[in-house]
Amino acid sequence: MQTDQQLEENAVVLQTLTTGAVSGLKNRLQRNYEQAYPGLGNVIRIVLDEEEERAWDLSSFPHLLLPDLVEAHIERLGLQPAHTRYNDLLAPGAFIEIESDPLSPAYVDS
Numbered sequence: 001m002q003t004d005q006q007l008e009e010n011a012v013v014l015q016t017l018t019t020g021a022v023s024g025l026k027n028r029l030q031r032n033y034e035q036a037y038p039g040l041g042n043v044i045r046i047v048l049d050e051e052e053e054r055a056w057d058l059s060s061f062p063h064l065l066l067p068d069l070v071e072a073h074i075e076r077l078g079l080q081p082a083h084t085r086y087n088d089l090l091a092p093g094a095f096i097e098i099e100s101d102p103l104s105p106a107y108v109d110s
Contacts, residue, residue, distance in 0.1 A: 021063040022052060029070055029082075036082040047073045 021093030027047050033044040051069040071081040 017062065018061060022055075022066065025063050025066055026052060029067065032082040033070075033074070037079060040079075043077070047077075 029039075029048060030044060033047075034041050037044065046071060051066060051073055055065040055069055059065055059079065074081055
């Protein structure tokens with residue numbers, strides 16, 4: 001059974017890990033958006049700060065919300081979201097095409 005002190009220590013560790021995750025994510029987002037919009041570094045920094053604060057208000061895991069919040073904010077400014085290395089993760093071209101075997105039970109001839 002955990003004591004109150006152990007629970008508090010766990011909460012501090014979780015907070016520290018989450019803060020580090022948010023910081024690293026903000027740095028990556030800053031780089032991605034500055035590459036897409038080289039002259040807008042200050043605007044991007046403001047957007048990131050505002051959306052980080054909003055993400056913390058919405059969740060104990062703000063790093064899960066931050067990219068979408070920033071993307072929506074950037075779109076409201078009339079800009080396109082920066083392409084990140086994760087955008088194509090589930091793109092159809094990322095999968096190997098597998099030909100169906102006509103004798104396979106899953107084969108459907110249409």
